[in-house]
Amino acid sequence: MLYLDNSATTKPFPDVLASYIQVTNDFFGNPSSLHKMGSDAENLMRQARKQTAHLLGAEEDEIVFTSGGTEANNLAIKGTAFMKKHRGKHIIVSAVEHPSVMEACLQLEKDFGFDLTILPVNEEGRVSPSQLKKEIREDTILVSVMHVNNEVGIIQPIEEIGALLQEYPDISFHTDHVQGAAKVPLDLKAAGVDLCSLSAHKFHGLKGTGILYVRKGILLKPLLSGGEQENQYRSGTENVAGIAAAAKALRMAKEDYARLGKALEETKVLILKRLSKIEGVVLNTTKRHSAPHIIHFSVPGIKSEVLVHRLEEREIYVSTTSACTSKQSSPSKTLLAMSKSKDEAESGIRISLDFHTDRSQLENLFTALEQSIKHIMKMKR
Amino acid sequence: MQFEHILVRFGEISTKGKNRSKFVERLRRNIKEVLKDFPAIRFQSNRDRIYIQLKGEPHQEISKKLTGIFGIHSFSLAAKCESDVEEIKKTALEAIRSVYQPGDTFKISARRADKTFPVPSDEMNGILGGHILTNTEELTVNVRKPDHEIKVEVRTEGTYIMFQDTFGAGGLPAGISGKAMLMLSGGLDSPVAAYMTMKKGVELEAVHFFSPPYTSERAKQKVIDLVEQLSKYGGKMKLHIVPFTAIQEQIQQQVPENYTMTSTRRMMLRITDQLRIKNGGLAIVTGESLGQVASQTLESLFAINDVTATPVIRPLVSFDKPEIIKIAKEIGTHDISIRPFEDCCTIFTPAAPKTRPKLDKANRYESFVDFESLTKAAVEHTVTLDFSEENDASANRLNSLL
Numbered sequence: 001m002l003y004l005d006n007s008a009t010t011k012p013f014p015d016v017l018a019s020y021i022q023v024t025n026d027f028f029g030n031p032s033s034l035h036k037m038g039s040d041a042e043n044l045m046r047q048a049r050k051q052t053a054h055l056l057g058a059e060e061d062e063i064v065f066t067s068g069g070t071e072a073n074n075l076a077i078k079g080t081a082f083m084k085k086h087r088g089k090h091i092i093v094s095a096v097e098h099p100s101v102m103e104a105c106l107q108l109e110k111d112f113g114f115d116l117t118i119l120p121v122n123e124e125g126r127v128s129p130s131q132l133k134k135e136i137r138e139d140t141i142l143v144s145v146m147h148v149n150n151e152v153g154i155i156q157p158i159e160e161i162g163a164l165l166q167e168y169p170d171i172s173f174h175t176d177h178v179q180g181a182a183k184v185p186l187d188l189k190a191a192g193v194d195l196c197s198l199s200a201h202k203f204h205g206l207k208g209t210g211i212l213y214v215r216k217g218i219l220l221k222p223l224l225s226g227g228e229q230e231n232q233y234r235s236g237t238e239n240v241a242g243i244a245a246a247a248k249a250l251r252m253a254k255e256d257y258a259r260l261g262k263a264l265e266e267t268k269v270l271i272l273k274r275l276s277k278i279e280g281v282v283l284n285t286t287k288r289h290s291a292p293h294i295i296h297f298s299v300p301g302i303k304s305e306v307l308v309h310r311l312e313e314r315e316i317y318v319s320t321t322s323a324c325t326s327k328q329s330s331p332s333k334t335l336l337a338m339s340k341s342k343d344e345a346e347s348g349i350r351i352s353l354d355f356h357t358d359r360s361q362l363e364n365l366f367t368a369l370e371q372s373i374k375h376i377m378k379m380k381r
Numbered sequence: 382m383q384f385e386h387i388l389v390r391f392g393e394i395s396t397k398g399k400n401r402s403k404f405v406e407r408l409r410r411n412i413k414e415v416l417k418d419f420p421a422i423r424f425q426s427n428r429d430r431i432y433i434q435l436k437g438e439p440h441q442e443i444s445k446k447l448t449g450i451f452g453i454h455s456f457s458l459a460a461k462c463e464s465d466v467e468e469i470k471k472t473a474l475e476a477i478r479s480v481y482q483p484g485d486t487f488k489i490s491a492r493r494a495d496k497t498f499p500v501p502s503d504e505m506n507g508i509l510g511g512h513i514l515t516n517t518e519e520l521t522v523n524v525r526k527p528d529h530e531i532k533v534e535v536r537t538e539g540t541y542i543m544f545q546d547t548f549g550a551g552g553l554p555a556g557i558s559g560k561a562m563l564m565l566s567g568g569l570d571s572p573v574a575a576y577m578t579m580k581k582g583v584e585l586e587a588v589h590f591f592s593p594p595y596t597s598e599r600a601k602q603k604v605i606d607l608v609e610q611l612s613k614y615g616g617k618m619k620l621h622i623v624p625f626t627a628i629q630e631q632i633q634q635q636v637p638e639n640y641t642m643t644s645t646r647r648m649m650l651r652i653t654d655q656l657r658i659k660n661g662g663l664a665i666v667t668g669e670s671l672g673q674v675a676s677q678t679l680e681s682l683f684a685i686n687d688v689t690a691t692p693v694i695r696p697l698v699s700f701d702k703p704e705i706i707k708i709a710k711e712i713g714t715h716d717i718s719i720r721p722f723e724d725c726c727t728i729f730t731p732a733a734p735k736t737r738p739k740l741d742k743a744n745r746y747e748s749f750v751d752f753e754s755l756t757k758a759a760v761e762h763t764v765t766l767d768f769s770e771e772n773d774a775s776a777n778r779l780n781s782l783l
Contacts, residue, residue, distance in 0.1 A: 019782045039598045047779040061716075248783045 001315045002361050006202075007150055007179060007294055007352035008319055013204040016249045020206060023241040031238050032227065041240050048247035055250050056196075056213055057188055064212040064233045065243050069178040069199030070100040071223075072212040075233065076174045076195040077104045079220030080142045081114055087170065088139030089114045094127045094156065095337040096149050101176055105144070119145075124286050125154035125338045129161050142172045147180035147196075151321050151334040151350060152284050153294025155184055162192030172218060178202055182253035183264075184291050194218045198250075200242070204354075205249030209242035253355075260355040265292040267359055271351065274366050280373050282344060284335060293353045298335070298344040302376050307349055310372040316365055319350045384440050386459040388543055389431040391452065401428065408452040408554035414616040415446050432459075444547060449614050451580050452557075453549025457532070464498055464540045469505075470512045473531060473542050477513055477520070480544070486523035487513065491533040498535045505533060553582030555615025560584045561664040561694065562657045564649060565620075567603045567722070570668030570697055572611060572714035573705050577696040578666045579615040586660055587611075587618060588653045590625040595729075600722040605766070610713050620766045621656055625649075628755050633729055636746045642734040643743050646676050646685045648756060654689045655760045664692040670700050680737040687740055 003011070012020075027044050029037030046060075053060045066072045081091065093105050095118050108114040117135045119127050127145055136143075143165060145156050158175050165173050174195040180186055182203045188196055196213040200206060214220060214233065226235030268290075275281050275297055284296040299307060304320040311318055321332040331345035351365075391408065409426050412433070416422060421436040422443070435443070440458055447456055462472040477487060491505035500508070509531075510522055532543045558581060565571045565587040575585055589604045605620065612618045628648050636644045653665055669677050676685065686693060697705060709715035 023782055034597060034599070036598050039602060042599075043602070044779050044782065048783055051783050244782055251783065 004351045005317050005319045006354040009201050010204045016245045020241045020245040023244045048244045051247045064230045066210040068210040072197035072210040073100040074104050080172045082221035084141040088141045090140040091142045092117045093144045094119045096334045144174040146176040148291045150179045152296040153291040159191045200246035203253035205246045209246040256355040295351045298347045300343045314368050384458045387433040388459045389456045390454045407557045411616045451552035452554030457543035459541045459543040461539050483519035485528040487529040488524050488527035493535045495537045552580035555579045556584035558582035560662045562662045563587045563666045569718045573708045574668040574696045587620045591622050592626045606717045622764045635750045638731045639735040643738040651688045666694045669695045670697040684738045684740045
């Protein structure tokens with residue numbers, strides 16, 4: 001089996017899973033309860049928060065645990081919009097955002113009268129900071145640009161955008177760091193990021209836990225009403241075991257990065273090189289400005305779904321565009337935004353690695369791809 | 382540029398004459414304790430400086446921690462090189478390049494501590510200034526108000542190139558003035574009183590009165606967190622947790638309601654004083670201020686203080702609440718203190734405490750109970766958390782899960 005869909009989700013680390021089970025068993029008290037079992041759970045959660053903050057270069061009270069990346073993105077965007085609506089109603093996002101950002105913005109536009117500017121990307125898939133600057137208006141309240149694109153792996157110029165936004169202290173800067181976490185370093189403070197989303201199951205934690213970094217001084221309207229947990233930003237009894245697991249997974253993933261980050265980058269370069277030699281393959285991921293774990297390519301003429309299933313027969317698991325949109329059969333919006341043809345946008349395949357992907361097994365992928373492409377092309381004629 | 386050193390200058394210590402080495406040694410130990418998370422760093426000290434060799438540890442984080450330590454007047458980032466004109470030129474240029482923005486101004490202040498160095502200071506200023514000017518763009522000299530003042534100190538062991546002076550917390554190194562017991566309730570005042578006493582070099586051991594089931598684990602945790610926060614300023618601090626329930630219940634039963642508060646405070650002071658004797662302290666520190674609450678009238682302080690002849694230091698005596706809150710915020714204890722859990726001072730607060738209690742009445746009411754053996758038992762059963770160890774143990778248990 002060759003699992004190459006790590007951008008969709010990763011397999012939990014065994015140690016993380018063990019902690020999750022142990023915490024579920026031993027710390028099942030409600031962290032809001034007054035008794036000792038409550039305060040034990042609260043203590044553990046505080047320790048997890050401390051560790052998470054440390055790993056992200058943040059302060060403890062800048063960490064809000066959520067139910068996942070989608071909620072973190074929604075809270076960042078809608079929370080900011082509702083908080084600042086009296087100051088202005090203009091939001092700028094890139095054209096290649098994840099649906100949990102894009103759809104949240106579109107909803108704000110459609111139902112709440114906000115004004116949205118969708119920033120185009122170049123052929124590489126990157127936004128231009130100078131173009132972004134031109135779109136800033138008096139009433140701009142929020143800029144949201146993802147860190148690493150979930151489909152093609154392109155890294156956006158977050159530091160440059162953060163630097164230019166320094167001149168506009170009234171504009172909040174959100175970045176969706178879900179694909180970048182533990183794979184592409186991002187210094188939140190240095191980059192001037194105000195809000196940053198992460199999702200634990202993308203770095204070998206469990207599904208159902210996410211993290212939102214909220215820089216000190218940034219205010220959000222909560223989306224859930226209730227018991228005012230998580231510094232009042234996110235009501236609901238905390239998922240203590242998930243939170244502990246998330247903190248542990250982040251630590252371990254960062255350790256992996258320190259140890260194996262370079263090798264992963266080399267693997268990417270190798271894959272790009274090998275893919276470029278296969279007939280019919282068009283690379284969508286460039287060597288520069290891209291994350292070490294995502295490689296995207298198209299095979300014009302072959303619908304991506306067909307190729308996915310063909311590889312699946314050989315126990316090789318890749319994905320089409322991104323897991324979150326792959327059930328819609330429309331062409332990839334990201335690829336279209338990168339000025340790719342419709343044909344290319346319909347035939348995209350994403351390979352996503354983790355630090356432990358076995359390089360020796362990749363030969364199977366290349367062989368399988370070559371044979372499958374040849375076979376399908378022949379069948380079409 | 383990778384800075385290799387942080388150079389620490391002393392505050393009041395410099396005036397200490399013969400005892401100086403003791404002061405420096407103490408400060409060095411305190412800095413070491415606060416920076417224990419950076420195992421690679423090394424220390425070197427002499428009469429008037431401490432040099433921290435960073436050995437690759439991050440200077441930003443370390444600088445942030447240094448600003449809180451008492452006894453430090455100021456500190457600078459420094460690069461060290463051989464005392465050789467060409468080396469100094471090279472290092473100074475590299476240093477300024479790593480910080481300046483186009484349009485900035487700078488100034489060189491060279492000093493020769495090593496008088497055998499052949500180039501006099503004025504000449505060094507010229508040489509280095511010229512070298513920097515010809516090798517940078519949009520950087521000019523301003524000797525009156527420069528954006529960057531680069532201090533160059535030529536010493537026998539090498540030359541230090543320093544800039545970015547940051548002010549420290551001033552005061553005296555914590556612990557140099559002897560030990561006192563701190564009555565720490567968990568409220569806003571006592572941590573601030575602790576901070577101000579520590580600033581004068583006093584080492585503190587905290588005493589907390591714990592009354593389960595009336596007060597909870599979380600109230601205790603609050604105090605532990607306060608001690609942890611305070612130890613950022615003076616190194617590790619012990620915490621004595623006194624079982625106080627039995628005494629409080631006795632007071633409730635035996636002492637008329639309007640005198641319970643007075644008696645409670647008297648018992649606390651007695652116990653703290655006994656713990657002071659046991660642990661070799663010389664004074665007691667409280668967060669009392671005048672006029673804030675019933676226990677803080679002069680009459681009240683008089684009646685309470687009667688139980689001991691030990692000096693009781695009350696640094697907040699003339700402070701207003703807003704001033705105290707302001708300091709609490711600055712020293713990072715405010716948010717811990719306002720966590721809403723009952724502590725032993727609040728659970729049995731009478732509706733109308735006596736604001737002018739009479740000493741003889743307090744004595745009389747207390748005479749019906751054998752408080753002496755009760756306080757003795759409380760002292761005996763006091764649990765001392767030797768902070769670093771105790772906390773590490775529970776943190777380790779949790780950390781294995783994380």
